[in-house]
Amino acid sequence: DAGVTQSPTHLIKTRGQHVTLRCSPISGHKSVSWYQQVLGQGPQFIFQYYEKEERGRGNFPDRFSARQFPNYSSELNVNALLLGDSALYLCASSLLGDGNQPQHFGDGTRLSIL
Amino acid sequence: QKEVEQNSGPLSVPEGAIASLNCTYSDRGSQSFFWYRQYSGKSPELIMFIYSNGDKEDGRFTAQLNKASQYVSLLIRDSQPSDSATYLCAVRAAGGGNKLTFGTGTQLKVEL
Numbered sequence: 707d708a709g710v711t712q713s714p715t716h717l718i719k720t721r722g723q724h725v726t727l728r729c730s731p732i733s734g735h736k737s738v739s740w741y742q743q744v745l746g747q748g749p750q751f752i753f754q755y756y757e758k759e760e761r762g763r764g765n766f767p768d769r770f771s772a773r774q775f776p777n778y779s780s781e782l783n784v785n786a787l788l789l790g791d792s793a794l795y796l797c798a799s800s801l802l803g804d805g806n807q808p809q810h811f812g813d814g815t816r817l818s819i820l
Numbered sequence: 821q822k823e824v825e826q827n828s829g830p831l832s833v834p835e836g837a838i839a840s841l842n843c844t845y846s847d848r849g850s851q852s853f854f855w856y857r858q859y860s861g862k863s864p865e866l867i868m869f870i871y872s873n874g875d876k877e878d879g880r881f882t883a884q885l886n887k888a889s890q891y892v893s894l895l896i897r898d899s900q901p902s903d904s905a906t907y908l909c910a911v912r913a914a915g916g917g918n919k920l921t922f923g924t925g926t927q928l929k930v931e932l
Contacts, residue, residue: 737918739918739919739920741920746924747924748824748908748910748922748923748924748925749864749908749920749922750922751919751920751921754917754918754919756917756918761917761918762916762917762918762919764919794863796863796864798918800918803917803918804917804918805851805852805912805916805917805918805919806852806871808854808866808869809854809866809918809920810866811856811863811864811865811866812863813862813863814863
């Protein structure tokens with residue numbers, strides 16, 4: 707079975723632009739979470755979606771938004787990009803949304819802001 | 821105080837030795853604990869998870885949890901050069917849904 711797939715793998719944007727990152731969970735998984743990982747740090751939680759509803763939000767500004775589709779895939783949108791948004795964006799999926807199943811990460815999207 | 825603390829390392833061990841990686845957490849209500857391995861330039865890969873006090877073994881890996889001391893560890897037996905990576909400790913709080921709080925990771929180097 708395919709794992710968590712994310713697209714694109716790499717992206718270069720300039721300040722002020724917006725970006726959309728995409729994630730397809732493992733088949734059968736209904737929960738998707740997004741994380742931001744800056745070099746040298748652990749991943750930081752951005753959002754969790756389960757059954758197309760937001761179930762958790764981390765300490766990120768409103769420039770960050772996400773949604774989940776009926777097929778459980780998800781998009782992360784970031785508006786008005788800043789240099790500090792340069793990071794590896796990770797999507798993780800799990801079977802359910804209650805935290806009792808482990809999360810598996812995709813390969814990530816590496817976003818560079820110029 | 822950081823929510824999840826790990827020694828950044830690097831932790832160097834000779835091939836074949838036991839590597840011991842440690843993690844402490846501040847939220848006493850935390851319920852689930854995860855260890856991820858991350859190779860340079862790659863995404864985190866789940867190694868172990870543990871929910872109850874005590875030890876959980878899977879092959880060369882053993883996770884140990886002590887909720888009273890708010891301490892979780894990962895032991896890697898018969899360490900191999902391929903184990904060289906950054907190991908991330910992640911904690912899920914009670915009622916936190918799927919939100920994981922990560923430490924900054926410990927870099928492990930297994931030397932020939």
